[in-house]
Amino acid sequence: MTHIITRACCNDASCVAVCPVNCIHPTPDEPDFLTAEMLYIDPETCIDCGACVDECPVSAIYPDDQLPASQLPFLQINTDYYKDHDVEGGIVKHPRPPQLPADELRVAIVGAGPAAFYAAQELVKKSQIKVDMFDRLPTPYGLVRAGVAPDHAQTKGVEDTFAAVEKKRNFTYHLGVEVGTHISHDELRERYGAVLYAVGAPHDRHLNIPGEDLAGSIAATEFVAWYNGHPDFAGHTFDLSGERAVVIGNGNVALDVARILATDPELLASTDIADHALAALRESNIREVFVVGRRGIEHAAFTNGELLGLGEVDGIDVVIDEAELTLSDEAAAQEADDTLDSVIATKVRLAREFAAKPLVEGNRRIVFKFLTSPVEITGTDSVSSVKLVRNRYIGDGKIEATDTTSNLDSGFIVRSIGYRTQPVKDLPFDEASSLVPNEDSRVLDGPGGAPLPGVFVAGWIKRGPTGGIGRNRLCGEQAAATILLDFANGALPTPTTDAIDVADLVISRGAHRVDLQGWKRIDAAEREAGAGAGRRRVKITSIEEMKNVAGESEPVGDVVGGA
Structure with missing residues (x-):
């Protein structure tokens, strides 16, 4: 076995x-x-x-x-x-951690998503290190809470790992606290030997085509946050009255959007999808979702698991025209002599299997178009259609547009072509790479510059918006390892102010600080509401309601774990 x-x-x-x-x-x-x-x-x-x-x-x-x-x-x-990979790399061995001084180290982590938590997980293993985690929302877990699709409950199980970290005696929450507003970067540096920013990439990339700003043309970041109950987007409304939606891009987020739009809302009713989204989807007329990717199947950005997952949803047909599955000359040659990368070969095989499946009358449809790019979104006051151009491979995996164009009528167009980072207040920012300049997680004073002692980055703000939970774990652990190394080598600055005043400071500036007990009350209220409805949880989507449920923070002391 x-x-x-x-x-x-x-x-x-x-x-x-x-x-x-x-x-x-x-x-x-x-x-x-x-x-x-x-x-x-x-x-x-x-x-x-x-x-x-x-x-x-x-x-x-x-x-x-x-x-x-x-x-x-x-x-x-x-x-x-394992057709073209092996297990000859040997057992994974981790280097011996550096010998740490007996002194206490206080670390501030800005952000509460996966990269932040995996860094915290490594740091709180050391009893002399105390971690304070800051996030502007009253709830933690970042994109695991607000980005993972509600029908992917298994993936959300990683929250249990984070919950184990937040219970540590040397871990403290400052949720509902915005760094840059309630406490400044300089004030963090005065109070902590190390400050780690793991704030993600919250904005979307643009198509830069005519009509992109018409009503009915939106970013996937907005739609995903809306159906996941992110409080910044809970009040948004979308026109789902048409029968067709178009998703530009074919990564996993694009497939999430397509699947949520096409799934029978009653199948979503048992998930933690936001109530307002569930109500809107129950009124939706959308029966067909086109997923448009500019390159061929071999370069499709979705994972094989996510493609397979579409076929598991009752009431949805995955529609792929065999003629759409054109390979580049290089890939076709590799396929012919059985040297095509196994993951790509699996992707091609799965797509062909979907192409061969018969359609079921009455099912909703997710239709894939490959080697196709949008060139214009048309409409008067709102979106009415999108003009597409057919592409072709020209060698080395590159493509060029042909003269063949087509139009898809649609009143709802979602762009899902990636995320982008934004500058972090008071940190250097490299506009060319759209990243905080860094080397081995240490923030530099500019591209190619010198390290800023005690300031670090992890996650998408460090390396760009690529990779999911696994890569963010590695990235967070790498940042933690760098912090520990600098601590061992005496390279971290000595704080000039005691961090014990942080809670009072942020509250005096208008923050409704939520501690661990406050977050537990929010979590319990959501789970209790979900249990009554047969759901994992019913999310609270109002900041004010979250504050009311969380109540007042408890006093912070050196021996109060997880305050």
């Missing part, structure tokens, strides 16, 4: 560390880890010990004889990976 990793894999690599035979790859020490869609178990090496099952935070690993029917394709996907 072997074990199988399935679609819910979050790439956080907890399983790698406990595997006694090195059968799970790619490991964090291997180059492919940074771009891997998921992790894979080698069936020839696995000894069926089950250690990975207990360690997986999202319950994505099963013995092969216990696979749910919907996950059976992952038997082949795990096996296919």
